[in-house]
């Protein structure tokens with residue numbers, strides 16, 4: 001696996017060449033029906049977050065591996081059938097961005113915009129508290145306020161919000177609420193992968 005990462009090969013099996021390679025693309029599963037998070041007009045995902053799909057997305061999300069970005073953005077763009085004026089993304093927390101040196105969500109969002117031939121802009125800002133350590137003892141309402149996004153005003157009527165993995169949809173729901181607050185009419189969600197929420201959920205960091 002390591003040699004594959006260094007040589008820029010497949011992020012799943014390390015075979016030299018494209019990432020994912022053709023045989024690993026064959027292992028990726030369709031996400032099935034996605035429960036559209038509250039507040040969104042539609043929501044799509046390219047693959048299921050399991051097996052090879054999990055390995056592929058984790059290589060970007062947790063190991064700074066950018067070689068699958070072109071494939072991810074093409075796969076997301078292919079799923080989008082709604083009319084959108086503008087693409088934005090769920091921003092990575094400042095702490096993670098500093099650690100990584102880049103915002104993988106921004107790279108993905110801008111690439112999806114290019115694929116769809118639609119402008120991409122940073123519209124969402126996570127409040128400072130979201131970057132801080134999780135605080136215990138908060139009420140659900142306090143936690144919701146802490147996790148809320150702030151959106152900048154824009155003229156777009158319909159915005160596509162790109163994320164990496166959708167689990168409960170809470171992150172997209174919060175983003176949609178912020179965008180509607182600044183006058184966006186329709187909010188669509190699109191992610192690389194979808195995983196059904198289970199006991200141990202993948203929390204969006």
Ligand SMILES: [Zn+2]
Pocket residue numbers: 010011012013014015020021022023024025
């Ligand atoms: Zn492979």
